[in-house]
Amino acid sequence: MNSCNQAKKSCGCAGEKPDASQPTVSMPASGMTFKIEGLDCTEEVAILKSAIGSLVGGSDKLVFDILNGRMTLLPDAEPVTEKTIIKAVTLTGMKAARWQAGQAQADEKQLHRSKTVYTTLSGMFIIVGMLIHIAMAGGFTDAQTFLSHPENWSLHWAVITDYLTSLANAHAQQAMPLPEKIAFGLAVIFGARHVMVKAFYALKRLRADMNLLMMVAVIGAIFIDEWFEAATVSFLFSLSLAIESWSIGRARHAVEALLDLAPSTVTIKDESGQERRVPAAEVSIGSRFIVAPGDKIPLDGDVISGFSPVNQAPITGESMPVAKQVDDEVFAGSINGEGTLEIKSSKLASDTTLAHIIRLVGEAHSKRAEAEQWVEKFARIYTPAVMILALAVFIIPPLFLEGSWNEWFYRALVLLVIACPCALVISTPVSIVAALASAARQGILIKGGIYIEAPAHLNAIAFDKTGTLTAGDPIVTGIYPFNGHSEEELLSRAAALEARSNHPLAKAILQYTENRGIGIASADNVTILPGKGVTGLFNGADFWLGSRRYLLERSQEVPEISEKAIALEQTGQTVIAIGNDRHICGLIAVADQPRAQIKAILQSLREKGIKHLVMLTGDNRVTANNIAAQIGIDEVHAELLPADKVEIVSQMIEKYGQVAMIGDGVNDAPALGRANLGIAMGVLGSDAAIEIADIALMGDDLSKLPWLIGHSKRTLAIIRQNIIFALTIKAAFALLAFAGLATLWEAIAADTGASLVVVANGLRLLRPGNVSAK
CATH class of the missing domain: 3.40.1110.10 (Calcium-transporting ATPase, cytoplasmic domain N)
Structure with a gap:
């Protein structure tokens, strides 16, 4: 859908055609969410903050969701029209439209398809150019080598290397034929399709980013008649953007898989006993619906007839089905077992526990982790610094050391290409999103990247007693x-x-x-x-x-x-x-009895590095001390009011630094808020608890805590691995560029390879694994 159509859809009512006789009214954009075409990484976030921040009262009035390609203006942003926002985004080389769930997904698929097509065309014209070069350099006689010696891979590699070397040095031997230049030129155009517009606006705003950096390298290569390398740089950079888009999409699909948990239609039973299928979104509270054996439950509700074991693992992570009978509560997304259940709906489809989980996981990525914020700040300084360094490499040796202008210009281009921060920028958000999605599959709702890091740094944990350390039912x-x-x-x-x-x-x-x-x-x-x-x-x-x-x-x-x-x-x-x-x-x-396996769980927490475990309860001291002695708690505070719990948590923070509070999410709200990390227990079906906590254990299962701490440490370890790997590759090739031992296409191939490696490493977090980090 083109930007004109997008602008039309952003005004007026969804699904209605604007009346041509009436003027189109631009609605105030404050509080609105926009779908941003081209928003794939923190580089684009920085660009949009610079372009839009001044219009809305500061960049802190904007919230970005890279995972879904969305930008939201907070309600307290300065008044500005929707048309103004769309125009300002267009000036950055990206496109904006009012966010609409269905259309946004269609536009996203179209963009991904466009990137794939242009990257493929760029690669195809490189092959065409190579074939033209081979034909005009003596025909295809060397093809006989491949046919006569199919097993000799070293010989094949030697032939391929010779061709690539001759392509790279073609300008030094003779002028490149026009048909070859045209083929490589088309490869440059298709490869730079999604880069050149952003690069132009970056130059216009005097803001050095990776798009401008790549275009400078490509144009510079053409300027010194390195058409093959210009084409290769364009293609490989286009490929890296496609990989980046794919990786974000891969992580997004892991979260969107939650949407498939609840069926879109419901079998309603009316007052006459007749059954009919209707969309879940149309079912009102109090309606009766039927769930057959083996079917997914479409809505939250209470059982009014039937008995059946229900698999709640998709929502809670529980390993065993839970028997459901009359008056028991069931949740959308869980799977019915062997019996037929008649259920009375208690919530609308948009307000179910599953809907809350999906919404919060979707919003979680906008609450960026410290590692993501560090990478963004680093890239903001790093990219212009590299461009200045490349300029120095180009100017200083020829002026003061009698170097060749062409040679040092080429080395400066190689430095620009390898310095592109693609792998560095993409590594952290992909890892964070994958970690959030993996935790959600385990029944742990983490409400932002900022909270995925916190469990790894915990030194002490405070527990509420009733319903947390104990079962809660006497x-x-x-x-x-x-x-x-x-x-x-x-x-x-x-x-x-x-x-x-x-x-x-x-x-x-x-x-x-x-x-x-x-x-x-x-x-x-x-x-x-x-x-x-x-x-x-x-x-x-x-x-x-x-x-x-x-x-x-x-x-x-x-x-x-x-x-x-x-x-x-x-x-x-x-x-x-x-x-x-x-x-x-x-x-x-x-x-009241201690939870099953609670003693082993607490021991596992100690093995994960937790130094001190504290019980906080309003119960009498005798009962509290008795429970503590049974399960192995280090310290007990009994007969407490909510304000007392807050004071004790404050004292723990002073003594131990990073402290988590674990409670029922409602009665313990003040203490949950005071702790460095608030974790809510027993929140299944409790919207208030989900909203209060930083992390919610959906299955009311403390055994997930050691896994969570290990998962957090594993996530940080993978982020560190990615950052170190990306910087090491860049440092190594920077040295090779200074020494004149690296070519442009080798540099971009190394950068693209680094992007592939960090993406693959980050996506490992989608597998829960057997976490053993300590």
Whole structure:
């Protein structure tokens, strides 16, 4: 789609043709998002910041998403029309249009196709030029060498090298024939198609970037009659841009794969029982829909009929399916198992947990990591510095050392080509995007590149207790009947009194009773005593159930029972007493339990380099100390208010430097915000928790923490490898250029090869691997 059509689409209503009789109105652009054609790396970001920043009140009013080729103006940007933004972007050699999801994707595919076509044409005309050169230099007699000695690769290489050398030195031997120049000239034009416009605007703004650098090298090569090398530089640079575009697209597709998790249509069941297929986007909250065995669940909702195991791994990373029955919550993108489920939708398609994940992962790339920011600053200084150095290489030796102008001009061009920061600039964003996508597949939502680095630097972690270190759901840990009663009698009476209660302790008793196969009958005349307990009539007799404090109020405690209750409480268990007017029937002990494998998980964190593990809880000190002793926590702070947690996290930061806080994402919000890194637990279906945390563990699974720290260290290691490799290649070829041992086409081939290597190395992060970095 051309820029004119894009501008038309950016004004007016989507899907409507503008009325030719009415003037087109340019809407204010503040708060809008634009699709930028040609936005592939931080070089373009720097150009756009320079061009647009002054129009909107500063470059800090702009947010860039290289992954999706988007630029967003923040709501507090200075008022400016959409037309002004589009015009300013056009002056940089790029194109802008109002962002529309479907059209943007189509434009992106068209741009990628265009880059591929022009690169292919450039390569084809280089081959044509080489064939013309071979024909005019003595025909194809050497082809017999390939046919007669197909196994002699060293001979083949010698022949190829001779041809390339003769091409590179053609101007020194004789003038290049016109047909050969035309072929190589066309190769230059097609190869520089996506570079020359940006280079022109860079020159116009007196801003040295890699596009200008490449065009100077190409024009310089033509000026000294090095047509083959000019064509080769154009082709290989065009190829490197295509590789860059492909790599960004590869990482983008890894994120876009999330979109395929939820089907686009839903089988709705109306009030008459009839079923019909409708688009998911049209389903309202409260609608009933059917999910057949093996199908993906299209929307968030609650099961109203059926039973089936559901694979939630695409959303949470859980390895085992979770059994779902009536009243259980299910999530879009999870996969139904063996049974048919009827579900009542609880959210619109645009507001599901999956939709939030996709949106946040899509936005994450705009929150750039420190390594990305460093590379951008480095490239901003590096490119003009190299151009000045190349100018010095061209001028100083001929003026002061009696060198040849042609020879040193050629060496300066080689230096310009190898100094192109393509590999350096592309290495970091590709690695960061791949790392974000890989973490999302593991059920870890990282809300920006800036947060992918943080886990690698952590020295201490503060944990909330309930729901984080513990399961969050209390269970019955012991039954202690007295005065001749049995455990079954004790549980029957307790369950009858608690049958209608939703209190966590009541649920624990009811669940335990059901698991024992004991029938539950509701008591009559049940009366709740706030803060104390409950009374009721069971099998014609009055019974009461309550805390030990209520037991003391009734003055029914005896030494034997008192000693047992005190002993249980000292181990962190909550004691519930059941009795009647005559005596105490017995005690039930209930306690929240540590998460499965939590001790091993904490040990793994220590092996990853975490020096100190702290528990923060509002629970009583006895319970907190008991849990800490079981799992191996280094330090315990109990009976805390939210403000107290913030103060302790602040003290930890002063002592240990980099500190993470892990909690439920809502009650612990102040402490999550104060820590260097906030990690939310138990956030599946909780939009607030997803929004609050820097990182969210979607599957409520602490075992992902050691993987996250290892993944962060692996990401930083790969970024360092890429930067060191790119700079080493450039330094080596810079020395070869000074010595006159490197040619233009060798330099650009090395730079393109370096780009391929760093891209491939960065994309390794898409594989979760068996991370063992410490």
